Amino acid sequence: xxxxxxxxxxxxxxxxxxxxxxxxxxxxxxxxxxxxxxxxxxxxxxxxxxxxxxxxxxxxxxxxxxxxxxxxxxxxxxxxxxxxxxxxxxxxxxxxxxxxxxxxxxx
Numbered sequence: 001x002x003x004x005x006x007x008x009x010x011x012x013x014x015x016x017x018x019x020x021x022x023x024x025x026x027x028x029x030x031x032x033x034x035x036x037x038x039x040x041x042x043x044x045x046x047x048x049x050x051x052x053x054x055x056x057x058x059x060x061x062x063x064x065x066x067x068x069x070x071x072x073x074x075x076x077x078x079x080x081x082x083x084x085x086x087x088x089x090x091x092x093x094x095x096x097x098x099x100x101x102x103x104x105x106x107x
Contacts, residue, residue, distance in 0.1 A: 009031070010054060022034070037052070037055075065103045069099065072096050076089050
């Protein structure tokens, strides 16, 4: 069994708004910069999801729309792999295909 870490370094401005976000992991090499991150954690004790959503003030609205859309679609893939519930996954993907068109990230 192996233990590893994923590290995030967030530089904030005087109002505690993210100015830059960098992350690294032992297997990823040097730190990489990103404009946004979404982390979801399952709290078994509370039977609830904990979330950390951060984005820099330089992230454009169109980038956030694409980031949001891609997150929901890939989260749906995770849901299907974890549950085998293809029917619900298909409904979510169909719905988010339309949402993607509505917000301009899909043609």
